[in-house]
Amino acid sequence: xxxxxxxxxxxxxxxxxxxxxxxxxxxxxxxxxxxxxxxxxxxxxxxxxxxxxxxxxxxxxxxxxxxxxxxxxxxxxxxxxxxxxxxxxxxxxxxxxxxxxxxxxxxxxxxxxxxxxxxxxxxxxxxxxxxxxxxxxxxxxxxxxxxxxxxxxxxxxxxxxxxxxxxxxxxxxxxxxxxxxxxxxxxxxxxxxxxxxxxxxxxxxxxxxxxxxxxxxxxxxxxxxxxxxxxxxxxxxxxxxxxxxxxxxxxxxxxxxxxxxxxxxxxxxxxxxxxxxxxxxxxxx
Amino acid sequence: xxxxxxxxxxxxxxxxxxxxxxxxxxxxxxxxxxxxxxxxxxxxxxxxxxxxxxxxxxxxxxxxxxxxxxxxxxxxxxxxxxxxxxxxxxxxxxxxxxxxxxxxxxxxxxxxxxxxxxxxxxxxxxxxxxxxxxxxxxxxxxxxxxxxxxxxxxxxxxxxxxxxxxxxxxxxxxxxxxxxxxxxxxxxxxxxxxxxxxxxxxxxxxxxxxxxxxxxxxxxxxxxxxxxxxxxxxxxxxxxxxxxxxxxxxxxxxxxxxxxxxxxxxxxxxxxxxxxxxxxxxxxxxxxxxxxxxxxxxxxxxxxx
Numbered sequence: 001x002x003x004x005x006x007x008x009x010x011x012x013x014x015x016x017x018x019x020x021x022x023x024x025x026x027x028x029x030x031x032x033x034x035x036x037x038x039x040x041x042x043x044x045x046x047x048x049x050x051x052x053x054x055x056x057x058x059x060x061x062x063x064x065x066x067x068x069x070x071x072x073x074x075x076x077x078x079x080x081x082x083x084x085x086x087x088x089x090x091x092x093x094x095x096x097x098x099x100x101x102x103x104x105x106x107x108x109x110x111x112x113x114x115x116x117x118x119x120x121x122x123x124x125x126x127x128x129x130x131x132x133x134x135x136x137x138x139x140x141x142x143x144x145x146x147x148x149x150x151x152x153x154x155x156x157x158x159x160x161x162x163x164x165x166x167x168x169x170x171x172x173x174x175x176x177x178x179x180x181x182x183x184x185x186x187x188x189x190x191x192x193x194x195x196x197x198x199x200x201x202x203x204x205x206x207x208x209x210x211x212x213x214x215x216x217x218x219x220x221x222x223x224x225x226x227x228x229x230x231x232x233x234x235x236x237x238x239x240x241x242x243x244x245x246x247x248x249x250x251x252x253x254x255x256x257x258x259x260x261x262x263x264x265x266x267x268x269x270x271x272x273x274x275x276x277x278x279x280x281x282x283x284x285x
Numbered sequence: 286x287x288x289x290x291x292x293x294x295x296x297x298x299x300x301x302x303x304x305x306x307x308x309x310x311x312x313x314x315x316x317x318x319x320x321x322x323x324x325x326x327x328x329x330x331x332x333x334x335x336x337x338x339x340x341x342x343x344x345x346x347x348x349x350x351x352x353x354x355x356x357x358x359x360x361x362x363x364x365x366x367x368x369x370x371x372x373x374x375x376x377x378x379x380x381x382x383x384x385x386x387x388x389x390x391x392x393x394x395x396x397x398x399x400x401x402x403x404x405x406x407x408x409x410x411x412x413x414x415x416x417x418x419x420x421x422x423x424x425x426x427x428x429x430x431x432x433x434x435x436x437x438x439x440x441x442x443x444x445x446x447x448x449x450x451x452x453x454x455x456x457x458x459x460x461x462x463x464x465x466x467x468x469x470x471x472x473x474x475x476x477x478x479x480x481x482x483x484x485x486x487x488x489x490x491x492x493x494x495x496x497x498x499x500x501x502x503x504x505x506x507x508x509x510x511x512x513x514x515x516x517x518x519x520x521x522x523x524x525x526x527x528x529x530x531x532x533x534x535x536x537x538x539x540x541x542x543x544x545x546x547x548x549x550x551x552x553x554x555x556x557x558x559x560x561x562x563x564x565x566x567x568x569x570x571x572x573x574x575x576x577x578x579x580x581x582x583x584x585x586x587x588x589x590x
Contacts, residue, residue, distance in 0.1 A: 128519060159311055
């Protein structure tokens with residue numbers, strides 16, 4: 001009896017703690033989502049209005065330029081910029097990362113560990129510290145406030161981590177498979193595309209999702225390298241809602257929801273591979 | 286010269302370097318070259334508003350100035366304390382959460398997915414979200430405390446010296462704990478059952494099992510998480526920039542926000558680059574430390590070649 005009582009207390013405690021945990025994780029985000037569907041007046045109301053009394057899509061309509069009272073913030077342009085910049089830099093980073101990851105997974109060469117460490121260390125440079133010289137150089141060579149300028153930076157930002165992940169995925173594929181194909185007359189290039197690439201495809205896809213999210217979410221560099229609607233991304237545009245003394249909480253929340261949605265969808269797609277990639281690459285590597 | 290030798294780009298021993306070439310070129314152009322330039326700039330009196338000052342060599346003056354500046358050391362110290370508290374809390378909470386979720390069988394997948402949400406949030410959104418939560422006037426936290434009758438005034442979460450730093454650490458921990466939780470959970474899944482059974486048979490209590498079997502097995506996973514985290518500790522800049530902007534009156538100023546203020550707002554690029562170098566060395570030291578730990582742990586696991 002003593003044992004079963006103890007077990008019961010244990011499972012109640014487990015579920016209680018889990019509940020608190022989920023509340024802490026979810027409530028701040030839910031509050032932002034709820035706010036996105038209510039007028040700004042309700043945000044400021046005293047006493048507080050917990051559940052929106054008249055939930056509507058006005059905030060979204062406003063920031064996308066529909067309806068009578070539009071905000072002067074060009075969110076559609078920011079959205080397009082973000083999408084173009086994130087997709088292009090991800091595609092390039094994946095190509096470079098595949099080639100580099102394959103080198104680390106399949107070849108032995110001098111300076112291998114040194115090069116790997118060097119790649120990782122290049123990723124540690126704080127964005128804000130890196131932004132200073134890039135700002136100076138980009139403004140001299142005309143890359144400031146261009147999509148291309150930001151794409152180049154994000155490719156470099158994503159390459160080290162992409163190599164790390166893809167290296168891990170290629171290592172999981174036995175060397176013997178491509179060797180067998182080569183014995184059968186394939187070139188190494190053919191063996192790669194016919195054997196190793198299809199097997200590592202889902203892993204590479206999750207490395208791509210990770211790279212996409214890094215570019216999509218980046219702020220420190222983007223906020224200093226962009227100026228106008230030509231290249232400003234969503235995270236930078238979010239700050240447009242804060243004027244000197246007033247903040248459009250409802251509009252900002254609506255924009256926050258727009259930034260979150262792709263991230264949430266991709267999280268569902270990536271989670272399994274991501275964990276596998278990080279642990280295999282890290283421990284077994 | 287043997288004529289039947291293939292050209293050098295087809296020779297096996299050069300292949301890995303050729304494969305790595307695009308990566309190395311990109312990083313040389315975007316990271317190494319700019320960092321060399323900023324190293325040079327940190328020895329000049331460069332101000333954005335006076336372009337010709339880029340050529341004005343001042344030697345170590347920028348470094349002397351920042352090292353003699355009390356505010357710099359306060360921000361530096363605050364950054365170290367901030368990272369120490371945040372990383373330790375993230376590790377402990379992450380470990381707790383991983384052990385907790387490992388015990389749950391029903392709904393575990395869903396819990397795991399929800400746990401990953403914060404990892405995917407843009408730091409700027411995390412900052413905004415908590416600026417909203419902790420707002421003294423309209424924030425959900427003060428509203429809830431007042432509705433429950435736990436407080437009658439507006440608690441100045443983002444204004445008071447201690448509370449503002451607490452709020453920022455809270456946001457940072459909220460965002461990054463899941464890195465630890467997810468990786469440690471993966472470690473727990475990969476753990477062999479036999480030693481656990483054997484220890485129980487030998488009469489170890491749960492704490493001894495955890496301390497002498499589970500924890501040592503998890504250490505490589507801890508170091509992976511630490512390495513990954515140390516790569517982007519500077520993302521805290523985004524959070525602080527949105528939540529408080531380093532204010533009020535520099536009470537939440539971290540090294541990174543100080544760099545931005547000096548470089549862009551005050552246009553003192555030379556001095557900002559000197560500070561940036563201090564922050565770069567700090568980050569590299571962090572990553573290098575955990576990376577060597579990771580390599581040692583890997584060797585211990587016998588997985589490396």
